[in-house]
Amino acid sequence: MTAPEPGSHPALELDDAVHQKTRLALLTVLDEAGRADFPYLKRVLGLTDGNLGRHLDFLAQQGLIELTKGYEGRRPRTWAAILPKGREALAAEMKLLAALLARFNDRVPGSPPETP
Amino acid sequence: METDLTHELERLRARVRADRRATSDPLLVFGALVLGFAVAGPFLGGLGAGGRHLGLLVFWPVLTFFALLGLWLGSRRRAARDGVGEGSPSYRAVTAGYVVAQVVIIVVLIPVLFVGVFLPLVWPAAVLAAIGAWQRNRTLVLLGVVIGVAGGLESLVVLRLGLPPEWAWLQSVVYALAGVALLTAGLVTRRRERYSP
Numbered sequence: 001m002t003a004p005e006p007g008s009h010p011a012l013e014l015d016d017a018v019h020q021k022t023r024l025a026l027l028t029v030l031d032e033a034g035r036a037d038f039p040y041l042k043r044v045l046g047l048t049d050g051n052l053g054r055h056l057d058f059l060a061q062q063g064l065i066e067l068t069k070g071y072e073g074r075r076p077r078t079w080a081a082i083l084p085k086g087r088e089a090l091a092a093e094m095k096l097l098a099a100l101l102a103r104f105n106d107r108v109p110g111s112p113p114e115t116p
Numbered sequence: 117m118e119t120d121l122t123h124e125l126e127r128l129r130a131r132v133r134a135d136r137r138a139t140s141d142p143l144l145v146f147g148a149l150v151l152g153f154a155v156a157g158p159f160l161g162g163l164g165a166g167g168r169h170l171g172l173l174v175f176w177p178v179l180t181f182f183a184l185l186g187l188w189l190g191s192r193r194r195a196a197r198d199g200v201g202e203g204s205p206s207y208r209a210v211t212a213g214y215v216v217a218q219v220v221i222i223v224v225l226i227p228v229l230f231v232g233v234f235l236p237l238v239w240p241a242a243v244l245a246a247i248g249a250w251q252r253n254r255t256l257v258l259l260g261v262v263i264g265v266a267g268g269l270e271s272l273v274v275l276r277l278g279l280p281p282e283w284a285w286l287q288s289v290v291y292a293l294a295g296v297a298l299l300t301a302g303l304v305t306r307r308r309e310r311y312s313p
Contacts, residue, residue, distance in 0.1 A: 021121070028125045032132040033201035040199030044131060072196075081201070097122055 017062045018093045022047065022055050027082065027090045030065060035081035056080055064089055134309035135200045139255050140302045141190060142247055145183045146240045147298030152179075153236060154291035158284070176232030176239040177218055184211040184243075205250055213250075214243070234275060237267025237294055259301060263294055 018024060025045055029036060036044075042052050059065045064086035068079045082090075133139065153175060160171040188207035195201050202208065221228045232239040241264030248256025270290055279287065 024121075024125065025128055028128050029132050030201075032129045032203065033136060034204040034206060035195075035201035036132075037199035040135075044128070044135075082204075094122075094125075101122065 014096055015089060015093060017058070017064070018089045020055075022051070023059055024090075024093065026055055026059060026080075027064065027086055027093075030080060030082035031087055031090050035079050038078040038080070041080065059086070132200065133203075133253070135198065136191065136194065136203050137306065137309055138203055138251060138253055140306035140309055141187055142244060142256060143259065143298050143302030143305060145187055146244055147295050147300075147302050149179055149183055149295075150237065150240055150298055151292060151295030154288045154295055157236070157288055157291060172233050173229055176236065177221075177229060180240065180243055181211070181214060181218070184214055187211075203251055210247060210250060235268045235271045236291065237271065238264050241265075241267060255305070259298070263298065267294060 018027060022045065026041065029041060029044060038052065038056075041047070041056075042049065045052070047055075056065065056067060060067045060080075064083060066081045066083055068081065070077055070079075156175070157172075160175060184207060188202075188211050191202040191207050205213075231242075241260045241262075243260075245257050245260025245264065248254065248258075248260055267290075274287060
């Protein structure tokens with residue numbers, strides 16, 4: 001994807017890897033928890049095994065999270081941990097969303113105020 | 117729409133924070149410590165000792181270390197049981213930061229140790245506020261600042277006006293009330309965390 005022109009509409013700067021709703025939610029959970037295991041993420045986000053696994057793999061391929069597979073006793077356990085690049089990407093996304101909201105609120109009189 | 121999305125993300129963040137017991141755990145631990153100080157304080161010498169008693173001098177620095185250690189072990193246990201991580205920064209980092217700060221205080225800022233003697237509520241309040249600021253937890257910052265400012269002012273007034281020996285118990289009552297307030301806040305928060313959507 002080519003870089004957007006400086007000063008262009010904030011929507012053009014959104015990173016598809018992060019902006020997708022499930023991946024954004026995953027990064028938010030991991031940013032707050034630091035790391036989480038597969039069943040926890042599945043429960044909190046209400047995802048199926050396949051869907052969650054696909055999004056986790058994608059985020060790991062982008063270098064935004066790290067997946068660690070191991071065993072606890074006989075039980076296999078997969079942990080996902082957010083990486084510094086993931087935190088940066090999430091912060092950039094939230095900044096862009098805030099900019100989009102501000103733009104929207106400026107243009108629509110009586111629209112709800114920006115959430116804190 | 118973006119408004120809904122940011123709301124949803126905030127709700128999700130709050131849910132994870134609740135699962136980590138990120139607010140109630142420190143409130144309960146430090147509330148118990150403040151209550152413990154209210155009970156143990158008179159035996160350690162109280163304000164009148166002027167910092168001559170070693171027990172009073174080391175009470176907050178040492179017990180804060182064990183409190184943070186307990187929070188770290190508790191969060192590790194929860195991570196292993198529930199699958200939700202220790203947060204960022206984890207209590208491991210917070211405990212390590214606290215140990216480094218104590219070394220710096222002992223080496224170059226010894227007078228800071230007397231905060232725990234003369235302004236005893238300021239010490240745990242400052243630690244709570246620092247944890248809150250580091251973990252981006254507004255509730256902890258707010259409660260830390262409120263307890264710290266109120267407790268600090270109360271101690272300064274008592275130091276300035278002096279308290280007759282027969283009224284010395286009043287000081288313990290104030291500390292006990294602060295401890296109960298923190299414990300109550302912790303229990304209320306724990307209840308909310310349990311039923312977080």
